[in-house]
Amino acid sequence: MELYYYPLSRYSQKVLIACYEKQINFYPRVVNLHDPIARREIYREAQAQSLPILKCQQNNYLPESSIIIEYLDQLTSQGSQLLPKDEQLKLEVRLYDRLIDNHLNNPLYEIEQIEQASQNNHTINQLELKKMQNACVKFLAQLDTRLSEHFWVCGDSFTLADCALIPCIAYARQTLELFEFDNLNRYWQQAELRGSWMLVKEEIEIRETELSSGLRSIP
Numbered sequence: 338m339e340l341y342y343y344p345l346s347r348y349s350q351k352v353l354i355a356c357y358e359k360q361i362n363f364y365p366r367v368v369n370l371h372d373p374i375a376r377r378e379i380y381r382e383a384q385a386q387s388l389p390i391l392k393c394q395q396n397n398y399l400p401e402s403s404i405i406i407e408y409l410d411q412l413t414s415q416g417s418q419l420l421p422k423d424e425q426l427k428l429e430v431r432l433y434d435r436l437i438d439n440h441l442n443n444p445l446y447e448i449e450q451i452e453q454a455s456q457n458n459h460t461i462n463q464l465e466l467k468k469m470q471n472a473c474v475k476f477l478a479q480l481d482t483r484l485s486e487h488f489w490v491c492g493d494s495f496t497l498a499d500c501a502l503i504p505c506i507a508y509a510r511q512t513l514e515l516f517e518f519d520n521l522n523r524y525w526q527q528a529e530l531r532g533s534w535m536l537v538k539e540e541i542e543i544r545e546t547e548l549s550s551g552l553r554s555i556p
Contacts, residue, residue, distance in 0.1 A: 339392040341366040341379050344544040347442055347504035348402040349389045350537050354500045355406040357533035358417040363391075403434055406497050419497045430491045433498040437490075440476045441505045444469045448512060474513055477521060484520035488527075495531070503528045507538075 340356065340363045342349035356363055368388055369375050383390045385400035391408070392398055399405050410419045421427045448469050455461050480502070483490070490498035506525050515521060528534055 338362070338394055339364045339366050340389060341368050341383070341392070342389040343368055343370045344537075344540045346370075346388055347445070347508065348387070348438075350504040350541070351402045351500045352389045352391070352405050353537045353540070354503060354533045355409055355419055355497070357536050358419060358495065358500070359409050359413060360416040361409055361413070366392075403431075403438070403497065403501075406500060410497075417495050419495070419500065421491075421494070421496065426491065430496045430498050433490050434501045436476075437498060437501040437505060441473060441509070442501065444473050445505060445508055445512075448473070449508070452512070470513060473509065474515075477509065477513070477515065477518060481518040481521040484524050489524075499528070503531075503534055504537075 338361070340352065342352065342365070344350070344353075344367065355361075366379075368379055370388070379388075379390065380386060383392075383398035383400060385398065387400070389402060389405060390398055390400050391405045393408070399408055406419055420430055448466065451461050451466050451469075480490070487493075489495050490502055506521070506528065509515060510525070529538075
């Protein structure tokens with residue numbers, strides 16, 4: 338299998354966490370999103386509009402992070418079971434995966450774009466920025482309350498929902514005030530000790546260093 342991804346994309350990080358949790362052997366295909374030709378070629382070949390994309394063993398392409406993770410979870414029973422066998426709990430995991438993507442990850446992306454525009458001296462809508470930040474903090478407060486009764490997002494086991502949340506928390510801690518959220522901070526401390534996130538974090542740091550230095554590793 339081949340995974341086409343960009344290390345600084347949270348949706349790519351989400352799938353990378355799952356791959357390491359499932360102990361999946363895959364060939365990493367890092368796509369340079371700053372190269373429009375490379376981006377266009379993989380999107381055209383896979384008939385998809387965004388990363389990550391998984392090229393499966395049957396040579397077909399699978400887009401969308403949540404779908405890729407569910408496919409991997411069905412593919413093998415080794416490693417962590419990211420979607421529970423119990424149908425009610427599985428539905429809960431899927432629900433929080435969607436909530437985290439839609440109410441946290443996507444707004445964080447919009448905030449990121451606004452902040453980058455500000456750094457480039459573009460005029461930004463401060464009211465809209467504050468509104469999105471408040472919405473993210475409100476959702477994080479709900480998660481903080483939930484985590485007072487759960488070790489991970491959906492109970493004692495690490496699931497798809499945690500694959501979605503951890504990259505978001507990593508970025509949110511840099512841009513939002515999260516000091517008051519004791520349960521969320523406890524969650525983050527245990528997430529940082531998770532081997533799968535350590536591996537992803539290492540790749541993030543390498544890519545950030547390359548971007549800041551202007552150097553690129555050999556693919």
